[in-house]
Amino acid sequence: MTTENQGVTAPKGFRAAGVTAGLKPSGKPDIALVLNDGPIRNAAGVFTGNRVKAAPVRWCEQIFGGTGGFSPAIAAVVLNSGGANACTGPAGYADTVATAEHLAAALDVGSTQIAVCSTGLIGERLPMDKILTGSTAAVAALHEQGGVDAAVAIMTTDTVPKQVVVAAGGFTVGGMAKGAGMLAPALATMLVVVTTDAVADNHALDTALRAATRVSFDRLDSDGAMSTNDTVLLLASGASGVQPSQEVLTAAVTRACQDLANQLLADAEGATKEISIEVVHAASEDDAVEVGRVVARNSLVKTAFFGGDANWGRILAAVGTSRAAFDPDQIDVAINGVWICKQGSTGEDRSLVDLAGRKAHVVIDLHAGVETATILTNDLSHAYVHENSAYST
Amino acid sequence: MTTENQGVTAPKGFRAAGVTAGLKPSGKPDIALVLNDGPIRNAAGVFTGNRVKAAPVRWCEQIFGGTGGFSPAIAAVVLNSGGANACTGPAGYADTVATAEHLAAALDVGSTQIAVCSTGLIGERLPMDKILTGSTAAVAALHEQGGVDAAVAIMTTDTVPKQVVVAAGGFTVGGMAKGAGMLAPALATMLVVVTTDAVADNHALDTALRAATRVSFDRLDSDGAMSTNDTVLLLASGASGVQPSQEVLTAAVTRACQDLANQLLADAEGATKEISIEVVHAASEDDAVEVGRVVARNSLVKTAFFGGDANWGRILAAVGTSRAAFDPDQIDVAINGVWICKQGSTGEDRSLVDLAGRKAHVVIDLHAGVETATILTNDLSHAYVHENSAYST
Structure with missing residues (x-):
């Protein structure tokens, strides 16, 4: 790991990838994968308050145990741009499950250990052949400096990839975001993945993430809309061996989220101020x-x-x-x-x-x-x- | 009265005027006056829900007995474009009171019988010399076909004056509006004056006006904003001698308000749909x-x-x-x-x-x-x- 390592792979214990599956007409990268190599695989998630929820949000709520909640073991997050998989009915939900099962098999974990996020147009089915082929390619491309590739692959009309690294006392918090969200939900999503090599249980992660989002993404309000797909995830690998106090953990996660929120604001669609x-x-x-x-x-x-x-x-x-x-x-x-x-x-x-x-x-x-x-x-x-x-x- | 008589002077017992006081840089008419010649002078009013209320709204709430309410005797309504008299402090309120007192003297009624409405930019004092001179001119210009002049004088960026006449069983409802309101509150106001020659007490008028606004102006929502000056007034002269049932009165007032609401929608600033x-x-x-x-x-x-x-x-x-x-x-x-x-x-x-x-x-x-x-x-x-x-x- 070099000092240039950014975003979700800045903390120890994570690998990531970004590949081109052909979902975007532009031919740009469109599938991102973030893998938690452990030793622990704790996680917390916060999801959109919109009652019309995309299939991947409903899947994540399921595996995280509700609207916001925490899961015993999230091994990986797969994210696609080029399609929101929202308002796609039972078939769209089956597509999300199939994606999770496909990656679970490739990574040798349970399907409920795979979080799924999507962003793009509402109301259209995803091309599942491309999603599955691309997911396989993403597994093969995983590497310890892959954070930037992942951050690029989740971009839609973002003009720059958005990443952050926060060095705390003996542990690190990293993250990536695409915006969207309340900034420009035409894109149907704000997606954020935050990683840390701190040792923290699910409850501590949930507490930190809720406190952080409350004073960062929740206070970013560009056009008042709220997307069907908004998702913020926090994954902990424990690879630093350091177990911070709740206060220290919350402060570091909050700094990371506020930095990403400011990057989203700066890159909001069509804004001059x-x-x-x-x-x-x-x-x-x-x-x-x-x-x-x-x-x-x-x-x-x-x-x-x-x-x-x-x-x-x-x-x-x-x-x-x-x-x-x-x-x-x-x-x-x-x-x-x-x-x-x-x-x-x-x-x-x-x-x-x-x-x-x-x-x-x-x-x-x-x-x-x-x-x-x-x-x-x-x-x-x-x-x-x-x-x-x-x-x- | 001819069959062409429109708007607030269509019902019997009303005179109106619109004059140029020099409030607008364009030199267009900017003070309107509507006088109820009776025999009765009952009235009801509905005012903006915005907690930052312009001076004329606070005055009207006072003389109508609260946010919405009815007054024993409203003789006239004076309306100016070219300035909202909102966020102008105690001095701005004194300006409104001075306007009411000036007109009360000219019309030989009490000052609390004069409703005042303003529309235009927020945060600037009105040029009171022009307001008072213009008010005097408006009294002199009052006539039984003056509805259209009044409707023109309350226009701001409206492209057409908005008037309505509803003939009911033996009585008439007329009205004028400028829009604004929730349509384009840059102008700081939706102002509506509805008149009728029905015989109706204040309670009946209040009931009719609340029912009518609930399904007309309250359902017009162009940009989600709410003005500091929005005012809807209903005046009854009783000059037809006909006392309709509550149901018939409410239906006629509702038709008038819905017609005006549709005119406001059609003339909303910058809209293509x-x-x-x-x-x-x-x-x-x-x-x-x-x-x-x-x-x-x-x-x-x-x-x-x-x-x-x-x-x-x-x-x-x-x-x-x-x-x-x-x-x-x-x-x-x-x-x-x-x-x-x-x-x-x-x-x-x-x-x-x-x-x-x-x-x-x-x-x-x-x-x-x-x-x-x-x-x-x-x-x-x-x-x-x-x-x-x-x-x-």
Whole structure:
């Protein structure tokens, strides 16, 4: 292992591969495989809250023991781009099971030890001959520096592969993501695989993953939609021999997830702005998240940012649709450091706000308590409309 | 009164005017006045659910006795375009009160008999000299065929004035609207004034107006936002001498409101499609409304319609984010008569769907009960992004 080893194969005990099975018309890699060589094979998963779930999500929920949950022994994760296998009925579910069984045989494990993820168009069956041939090829291609190949193979309209490495006290956390998810679910998915060589039981992994996703992917809200396929998995090999405390493990997994979330934001389809909405002095964290989310999802706020317009009135109107505790006459709003709204009315000169750059920072002070939360989002641009109106054609 | 008399002056007992006060840079009419000459001056109002309320909404809630409610005697409604008077603090509220007092003196009534509505940019004070001079001019211009002048004066980016007349058994309902509202709240408002010469007490008017808005303006959901200024008023003069039953009154007011809602939809900013989303076989009417609304608000569904793409997968993914009762494997979806999704999976050939026209009709069959509801919305187009990113500059 070199210091350049990235992503899911950065921690010890993992191999990965990315191969071309011919699922994508472009001929680019489209099947990724991540294998946990142990000595332990613990895992946790968090899945989409959408009630219309793709076949691979239903399979994963089954083997992980529910919506979110943990499994005694996940040996490998196979991920395909080029098709979401969502809304494909019982036959589509059988396709997922067949994929798991095929890889289980090749890797000499049980089929319930194989997690499956898919991303791409909804409503079309996968070409199973290509999936199975490609899966066999992926097993043959597994190697200890294969993280980047896997990260490339799960890309859809992503412009760059997304990987992370976090070195903690004696153990490592790695990961890859494709985005999608709440960023651009035209692609029908945010897929994330996080790996670690820490020694951790399933309960510790589940605790760490839930805490991490709550303050990372769950606070990324680009267009308010939620995919049928969103999946975040955490696998532990124990190969470092180090068993961190829950606090240390959670912190490392959280850092990895936040880094990946920021990469997803930076590569969101058609966006010209990366907007962080920081809600401060909320009565509760839930209030802060709700206010951040209604602002992040408001089409008028998003188009204003696309237009370089520091339109605090639209932000206040969006805040007003939330159920959070606040007094409308007490709210302050700053954009890029300029408090353009004070006590619910006109504050500093809006022409002082510089919105020329790609990053924008909104602070909404509710003056209602001590809690805070930050939601990440993008603007609503011509390119967003273009990409999402032309996607399936 | 001629048969051409339209809008708010179609019922007997009303006069109206529209004048140019110089609030709009374009020099177009910007102050409307509707006067109820009686013999009765009953009224009901429904106001925005946004918690950030413009000064005129807070004034109206005050004189109508709360969020929605009825007043013993509303003599007149003054409406200005060219400024929303929202987020303008105590001084902005004082401006609204001054406007009411000015008109009350001119019309020789109490100031709490004057309803005030405003629409335009948020966060800027109104030029009160122009408002007061314009209000005086509006009083002088009042006449019995003034409905159309009033309807023109409340336009912002509306391309046509919106008026309605409904002839019922011996009485008439008229109305005007500007849209806006949930259609394009960049303009900060949907304003609607409905008039009738029926004899009806405040309670009957309130009952009729709530029933009517629930199945008209409340089911119009173009971009999911909610304005700081939305106001719907119903005034009764009693001049026909006819006192209809509650059922007949409600039916006539509902027809008027639905007609105006359809006019708002047809004139939504930057839209290329008028989309009706009919949810059938829902377990409850609330479920049907919720499902229609999440689909209507989904940016991916809306961009797909802009692209002429019969993307049922995005519709199903949106339905999956609702809390309504349904089994994902039982949902059917039709677009313009073609059942492209059956039992949650691929149905008839999507290429059979003709999306060339401006109107699109989606049917979502939940197979969960007997209730139904229809939500009206638009597509998400390049022009929407353009108009809303350039609005305040």
